[in-house]
Amino acid sequence: MQDEPILKVVNLKKQYGPGCQWCSNGHESIFEKNRCLRCGTVYACNDLSFELYPGEILGVVGESGSGKSTMMKCLYFDEEVTSGAAYIGTYDDGETNVFQQSSQQKRHIRNTILGMVYQNPVLGLKMDFSSIGNIAEKMIAAGDRHVERMENRSKELLTHVHIPLARIKDEPKKFSGGMQQRVQIAKALSNQPPILLLDEVTTGLDLSVQASVLDLIKTIQQKFGISMIVVSHDLAVIRMLADRTIVMLDGKIIEQGLTDQILENPQHAYTQQLVYSLI
Numbered sequence: 001m002q003d004e005p006i007l008k009v010v011n012l013k014k015q016y017g018p019g020c021q022w023c024s025n026g027h028e029s030i031f032e033k034n035r036c037l038r039c040g041t042v043y044a045c046n047d048l049s050f051e052l053y054p055g056e057i058l059g060v061v062g063e064s065g066s067g068k069s070t071m072m073k074c075l076y077f078d079e080e081v082t083s084g085a086a087y088i089g090t091y092d093d094g095e096t097n098v099f100q101q102s103s104q105q106k107r108h109i110r111n112t113i114l115g116m117v118y119q120n121p122v123l124g125l126k127m128d129f130s131s132i133g134n135i136a137e138k139m140i141a142a143g144d145r146h147v148e149r150m151e152n153r154s155k156e157l158l159t160h161v162h163i164p165l166a167r168i169k170d171e172p173k174k175f176s177g178g179m180q181q182r183v184q185i186a187k188a189l190s191n192q193p194p195i196l197l198l199d200e201v202t203t204g205l206d207l208s209v210q211a212s213v214l215d216l217i218k219t220i221q222q223k224f225g226i227s228m229i230v231v232s233h234d235l236a237v238i239r240m241l242a243d244r245t246i247v248m249l250d251g252k253i254i255e256q257g258l259t260d261q262i263l264e265n266p267q268h269a270y271t272q273q274l275v276y277s278l279i
Protein backbone atom coordinates (compact mmCIF):
# COMPACT_ATOMS: atom_id res chain seq x y z
CA MET A 1 0.00 0.00 0.00
CA GLN A 2 1.31 3.47 -0.87
CA ASP A 3 1.72 6.14 1.75
CA GLU A 4 -0.29 8.96 0.18
CA PRO A 5 -4.07 8.45 0.41
CA ILE A 6 -6.19 9.08 -2.67
CA LEU A 7 -8.91 10.33 -0.34
CA LYS A 8 -8.56 11.77 3.11
CA VAL A 9 -11.69 12.58 5.09
CA VAL A 10 -11.35 14.72 8.21
CA ASN A 11 -14.12 15.20 10.78
CA LEU A 12 -16.98 14.84 8.33
CA LYS A 13 -20.14 15.92 10.09
CA LYS A 14 -23.68 15.87 8.79
CA GLN A 15 -26.58 16.80 11.00
CA TYR A 16 -30.25 17.04 10.13
CA GLY A 17 -31.72 19.82 12.23
CA PRO A 18 -30.31 23.00 13.73
CA GLY A 19 -29.15 21.52 17.04
CA CYS A 20 -29.89 23.12 20.41
CA GLN A 21 -27.86 24.45 23.31
CA TRP A 22 -27.75 20.95 24.83
CA CYS A 23 -26.82 18.80 21.86
CA SER A 24 -24.57 21.22 20.02
CA ASN A 25 -21.83 20.66 22.58
CA GLY A 26 -22.19 16.88 22.24
CA HIS A 27 -23.59 16.05 25.68
CA GLU A 28 -24.14 12.30 25.37
CA SER A 29 -26.77 11.89 28.08
CA ILE A 30 -29.51 13.56 26.05
CA PHE A 31 -28.98 11.43 22.93
CA GLU A 32 -30.94 8.41 21.86
CA LYS A 33 -28.57 6.80 19.38
CA ASN A 34 -27.76 9.65 16.99
CA ARG A 35 -30.78 11.83 17.84
CA CYS A 36 -31.05 14.65 20.35
CA LEU A 37 -34.11 13.99 22.49
CA ARG A 38 -34.63 17.66 23.26
CA CYS A 39 -34.67 19.15 19.75
CA GLY A 40 -34.86 16.10 17.47
CA THR A 41 -31.68 16.93 15.55
CA VAL A 42 -30.13 13.81 14.01
CA TYR A 43 -26.35 13.60 13.93
CA ALA A 44 -26.14 11.23 10.95
CA CYS A 45 -22.36 11.47 10.58
CA ASN A 46 -20.42 12.59 13.59
CA ASP A 47 -16.78 13.53 13.06
CA LEU A 48 -15.85 10.78 10.62
CA SER A 49 -12.14 10.65 9.77
CA PHE A 50 -10.54 8.04 7.56
CA GLU A 51 -8.32 7.51 4.56
CA LEU A 52 -8.65 5.59 1.32
CA TYR A 53 -5.44 4.40 -0.33
CA PRO A 54 -4.76 3.83 -4.03
CA GLY A 55 -6.02 0.48 -5.26
CA GLU A 56 -7.66 -0.61 -2.02
CA ILE A 57 -11.22 -1.55 -1.20
CA LEU A 58 -12.35 0.08 2.02
CA GLY A 59 -15.43 -1.55 3.55
CA VAL A 60 -17.94 0.37 5.64
CA VAL A 61 -20.23 -1.76 7.74
CA GLY A 62 -22.90 -0.84 10.27
CA GLU A 63 -26.54 -1.35 11.13
CA SER A 64 -29.38 0.48 9.42
CA GLY A 65 -29.35 4.15 10.42
CA SER A 66 -25.68 4.20 11.41
CA GLY A 67 -24.94 6.87 8.78
CA LYS A 68 -23.28 4.89 5.98
CA SER A 69 -25.44 6.20 3.13
CA THR A 70 -25.30 9.75 4.42
CA MET A 71 -21.52 9.55 4.40
CA MET A 72 -21.53 8.32 0.79
CA LYS A 73 -23.99 11.03 -0.25
CA CYS A 74 -21.75 13.67 1.33
CA LEU A 75 -18.68 12.29 -0.46
CA TYR A 76 -20.52 12.35 -3.80
CA PHE A 77 -21.93 15.83 -3.06
CA ASP A 78 -25.52 14.61 -3.10
CA GLU A 79 -25.72 16.19 0.38
CA GLU A 80 -23.96 19.26 1.81
CA VAL A 81 -21.82 18.46 4.82
CA THR A 82 -22.41 20.40 8.02
CA SER A 83 -18.66 20.64 8.56
CA GLY A 84 -15.47 18.75 7.87
CA ALA A 85 -13.07 18.28 5.00
CA ALA A 86 -12.19 15.86 2.22
CA TYR A 87 -9.01 15.94 0.17
CA ILE A 88 -8.59 14.00 -3.07
CA GLY A 89 -5.03 13.12 -4.09
CA THR A 90 -5.69 13.64 -7.81
CA TYR A 91 -7.42 17.01 -7.29
CA ASP A 92 -5.22 20.04 -6.70
CA ASP A 93 -2.50 17.75 -5.29
CA GLY A 94 -4.76 16.83 -2.40
CA GLU A 95 -4.48 20.28 -0.89
CA THR A 96 -8.03 21.58 -1.33
CA ASN A 97 -11.03 20.76 0.81
CA VAL A 98 -13.41 19.57 -1.92
CA PHE A 99 -16.46 20.16 0.29
CA GLN A 100 -15.76 23.87 0.02
CA GLN A 101 -15.51 23.97 -3.76
CA SER A 102 -18.08 25.69 -5.99
CA SER A 103 -20.96 23.61 -7.34
CA GLN A 104 -19.35 23.74 -10.76
CA GLN A 105 -16.11 22.29 -9.39
CA LYS A 106 -18.06 19.66 -7.46
CA ARG A 107 -19.80 18.66 -10.68
CA HIS A 108 -16.42 18.37 -12.36
CA ILE A 109 -15.12 16.15 -9.53
CA ARG A 110 -18.26 13.99 -9.67
CA ASN A 111 -17.90 13.53 -13.39
CA THR A 112 -14.19 12.87 -13.63
CA ILE A 113 -12.85 11.64 -10.28
CA LEU A 114 -15.76 9.84 -8.65
CA GLY A 115 -18.08 7.06 -9.71
CA MET A 116 -21.16 6.18 -7.67
CA VAL A 117 -23.25 3.03 -7.63
CA TYR A 118 -26.44 3.34 -5.59
CA GLN A 119 -28.46 0.60 -3.91
CA ASN A 120 -31.45 1.83 -5.86
CA PRO A 121 -30.59 1.81 -9.60
CA VAL A 122 -33.23 4.48 -10.23
CA LEU A 123 -30.90 6.97 -8.56
CA GLY A 124 -27.96 6.10 -10.79
CA LEU A 125 -29.59 5.36 -14.14
CA LYS A 126 -31.98 7.01 -16.53
CA MET A 127 -34.37 4.09 -16.81
CA ASP A 128 -35.81 5.30 -20.12
CA PHE A 129 -32.47 5.86 -21.87
CA SER A 130 -30.74 2.95 -23.59
CA SER A 131 -27.90 1.41 -21.60
CA ILE A 132 -25.41 2.72 -24.11
CA GLY A 133 -27.10 6.14 -23.84
CA ASN A 134 -26.67 6.08 -20.05
CA ILE A 135 -22.94 5.69 -20.45
CA ALA A 136 -22.73 8.32 -23.19
CA GLU A 137 -24.62 10.72 -20.91
CA LYS A 138 -21.96 10.39 -18.23
CA MET A 139 -19.17 10.84 -20.79
CA ILE A 140 -20.84 13.94 -22.21
CA ALA A 141 -21.14 15.33 -18.69
CA ALA A 142 -17.35 15.02 -18.46
CA GLY A 143 -16.94 16.96 -21.72
CA ASP A 144 -16.66 14.18 -24.30
CA ARG A 145 -18.32 14.92 -27.66
CA HIS A 146 -16.79 12.19 -29.78
CA VAL A 147 -19.67 9.92 -30.80
CA GLU A 148 -17.61 6.98 -32.02
CA ARG A 149 -15.37 7.00 -28.95
CA MET A 150 -18.42 7.11 -26.68
CA GLU A 151 -20.03 4.23 -28.53
CA ASN A 152 -16.89 2.12 -28.40
CA ARG A 153 -16.32 2.85 -24.72
CA SER A 154 -19.95 2.02 -23.92
CA LYS A 155 -19.72 -1.29 -25.75
CA GLU A 156 -16.46 -2.15 -24.07
CA LEU A 157 -17.81 -1.36 -20.61
CA LEU A 158 -21.14 -3.09 -21.08
CA THR A 159 -19.38 -6.18 -22.39
CA HIS A 160 -17.08 -6.01 -19.41
CA VAL A 161 -20.03 -6.13 -17.01
CA HIS A 162 -21.55 -9.00 -19.04
CA ILE A 163 -24.44 -7.18 -20.73
CA PRO A 164 -24.92 -9.02 -24.05
CA LEU A 165 -24.15 -6.80 -27.05
CA ALA A 166 -27.59 -7.55 -28.43
CA ARG A 167 -29.13 -5.77 -25.44
CA ILE A 168 -27.02 -2.64 -25.10
CA LYS A 169 -29.68 -0.53 -26.78
CA ASP A 170 -32.32 -1.73 -24.32
CA GLU A 171 -33.45 0.58 -21.53
CA PRO A 172 -32.44 -0.51 -18.02
CA LYS A 173 -36.13 -0.60 -17.03
CA LYS A 174 -36.34 -3.78 -19.11
CA PHE A 175 -33.50 -5.42 -17.16
CA SER A 176 -33.42 -7.57 -14.02
CA GLY A 177 -32.08 -6.06 -10.77
CA GLY A 178 -28.69 -7.69 -11.23
CA MET A 179 -28.38 -6.40 -14.79
CA GLN A 180 -29.38 -2.90 -13.72
CA GLN A 181 -26.61 -2.94 -11.13
CA ARG A 182 -24.17 -4.04 -13.83
CA VAL A 183 -25.19 -1.14 -16.07
CA GLN A 184 -24.83 1.22 -13.10
CA ILE A 185 -21.32 -0.10 -12.50
CA ALA A 186 -20.45 0.35 -16.21
CA LYS A 187 -21.82 3.89 -16.14
CA ALA A 188 -19.88 4.74 -12.98
CA LEU A 189 -16.69 3.54 -14.68
CA SER A 190 -17.25 5.43 -17.92
CA ASN A 191 -14.81 8.28 -17.24
CA GLN A 192 -12.21 6.04 -15.61
CA PRO A 193 -12.60 7.55 -12.15
CA PRO A 194 -9.84 6.74 -9.66
CA ILE A 195 -12.45 6.42 -6.89
CA LEU A 196 -15.61 4.34 -6.98
CA LEU A 197 -18.30 4.58 -4.29
CA LEU A 198 -20.62 1.57 -3.94
CA ASP A 199 -23.59 1.84 -1.57
CA GLU A 200 -25.32 -1.45 -0.68
CA VAL A 201 -25.14 -2.50 -4.31
CA THR A 202 -26.11 -6.12 -3.74
CA THR A 203 -28.83 -5.59 -1.15
CA GLY A 204 -32.14 -6.96 -2.35
CA LEU A 205 -30.64 -9.21 -5.02
CA ASP A 206 -30.93 -13.00 -5.02
CA LEU A 207 -27.96 -14.74 -3.46
CA SER A 208 -26.57 -16.06 -6.75
CA VAL A 209 -26.99 -12.69 -8.47
CA GLN A 210 -25.42 -11.06 -5.43
CA ALA A 211 -22.40 -13.35 -5.75
CA SER A 212 -21.93 -12.52 -9.42
CA VAL A 213 -22.10 -8.75 -8.81
CA LEU A 214 -19.58 -9.07 -5.95
CA ASP A 215 -17.36 -11.10 -8.22
CA LEU A 216 -17.60 -8.41 -10.88
CA ILE A 217 -16.63 -5.70 -8.39
CA LYS A 218 -13.59 -7.69 -7.31
CA THR A 219 -12.54 -8.33 -10.92
CA ILE A 220 -12.91 -4.64 -11.81
CA GLN A 221 -10.85 -3.61 -8.82
CA GLN A 222 -8.10 -6.06 -9.77
CA LYS A 223 -8.16 -5.13 -13.45
CA PHE A 224 -8.33 -1.34 -13.16
CA GLY A 225 -6.80 -0.86 -9.70
CA ILE A 226 -9.56 1.59 -8.75
CA SER A 227 -9.88 2.61 -5.11
CA MET A 228 -13.30 1.74 -3.78
CA ILE A 229 -15.46 2.45 -0.78
CA VAL A 230 -17.96 -0.36 -0.37
CA VAL A 231 -20.83 0.17 2.05
CA SER A 232 -22.86 -2.74 3.35
CA HIS A 233 -24.82 -3.70 6.42
CA ASP A 234 -23.69 -7.26 5.66
CA LEU A 235 -20.31 -8.22 7.07
CA ALA A 236 -20.15 -11.21 4.69
CA VAL A 237 -20.05 -8.78 1.74
CA ILE A 238 -17.33 -6.73 3.43
CA ARG A 239 -15.36 -9.87 4.26
CA MET A 240 -15.38 -10.90 0.62
CA LEU A 241 -14.34 -7.51 -0.78
CA ALA A 242 -12.59 -5.22 1.64
CA ASP A 243 -8.91 -4.92 2.49
CA ARG A 244 -9.63 -2.57 5.36
CA THR A 245 -12.90 -1.92 7.15
CA ILE A 246 -14.61 0.84 9.07
CA VAL A 247 -17.36 -0.08 11.53
CA MET A 248 -20.02 2.58 12.11
CA LEU A 249 -22.57 2.90 14.88
CA ASP A 250 -24.91 5.82 15.57
CA GLY A 251 -23.09 8.13 13.16
CA LYS A 252 -19.62 7.42 14.53
CA ILE A 253 -16.70 5.24 13.53
CA ILE A 254 -16.27 2.84 16.41
CA GLU A 255 -13.56 0.64 14.93
CA GLN A 256 -11.31 0.57 11.86
CA GLY A 257 -8.48 -1.62 10.67
CA LEU A 258 -7.52 -4.48 8.39
CA THR A 259 -10.61 -6.56 7.63
CA ASP A 260 -8.88 -9.77 8.71
CA GLN A 261 -7.89 -8.21 11.99
CA ILE A 262 -11.39 -6.95 12.67
CA LEU A 263 -12.83 -10.36 11.88
CA GLU A 264 -10.30 -12.22 14.01
CA ASN A 265 -10.11 -9.83 16.90
CA PRO A 266 -13.04 -7.40 17.05
CA GLN A 267 -12.57 -4.87 19.84
CA HIS A 268 -15.91 -3.12 20.21
CA ALA A 269 -18.89 -5.01 21.64
CA TYR A 270 -21.01 -4.13 18.58
CA THR A 271 -18.33 -5.40 16.17
CA GLN A 272 -18.01 -8.58 18.24
CA GLN A 273 -21.75 -9.11 17.88
CA LEU A 274 -21.52 -8.56 14.10
CA VAL A 275 -18.61 -10.96 13.74
CA TYR A 276 -20.16 -13.69 15.87
CA SER A 277 -23.37 -13.49 13.89
CA LEU A 278 -21.35 -14.52 10.82
CA ILE A 279 -20.27 -17.79 12.38
Ligand SMILES: Nc1ncnc2c1ncn2[C@@H]1O[C@H](COP(=O)(O)OP(=O)(O)OP(=O)(O)O)[C@@H](O)[C@H]1O
Pocket (backbone or CB within 6 Å): 016, 034, 042, 043, 044, 062, 063, 064, 065, 066, 067, 068, 069, 070, 071, 233
Ligand atom coordinates in the same frame (compact mmCIF):
# COMPACT_ATOMS: atom_id res chain seq x y z
N1 LIG B 1 -33.10 13.78 5.02
C1 LIG B 1 -33.02 13.35 6.29
N2 LIG B 1 -33.61 14.04 7.29
C2 LIG B 1 -33.52 13.64 8.57
N3 LIG B 1 -32.83 12.55 8.98
C3 LIG B 1 -32.23 11.83 8.03
C4 LIG B 1 -32.28 12.17 6.64
N4 LIG B 1 -31.57 11.26 5.94
C5 LIG B 1 -31.09 10.38 6.84
N5 LIG B 1 -31.49 10.72 8.10
C6 LIG B 1 -31.17 10.02 9.35
O1 LIG B 1 -29.76 9.91 9.40
C7 LIG B 1 -29.38 8.70 10.02
C8 LIG B 1 -28.43 7.94 9.11
O2 LIG B 1 -29.15 7.46 7.98
P1 LIG B 1 -28.44 6.66 6.80
O3 LIG B 1 -29.44 6.41 5.73
O4 LIG B 1 -27.19 7.35 6.46
O5 LIG B 1 -28.06 5.30 7.54
P2 LIG B 1 -27.54 3.95 6.89
O6 LIG B 1 -26.50 3.44 7.82
O7 LIG B 1 -27.15 4.18 5.50
O8 LIG B 1 -28.83 3.04 6.99
P3 LIG B 1 -29.59 2.25 5.80
O9 LIG B 1 -28.66 1.16 5.43
O10 LIG B 1 -30.85 1.81 6.43
O11 LIG B 1 -29.78 3.27 4.71
C9 LIG B 1 -30.67 7.95 10.32
O12 LIG B 1 -31.00 8.18 11.68
C10 LIG B 1 -31.68 8.59 9.38
O13 LIG B 1 -32.96 8.53 9.94
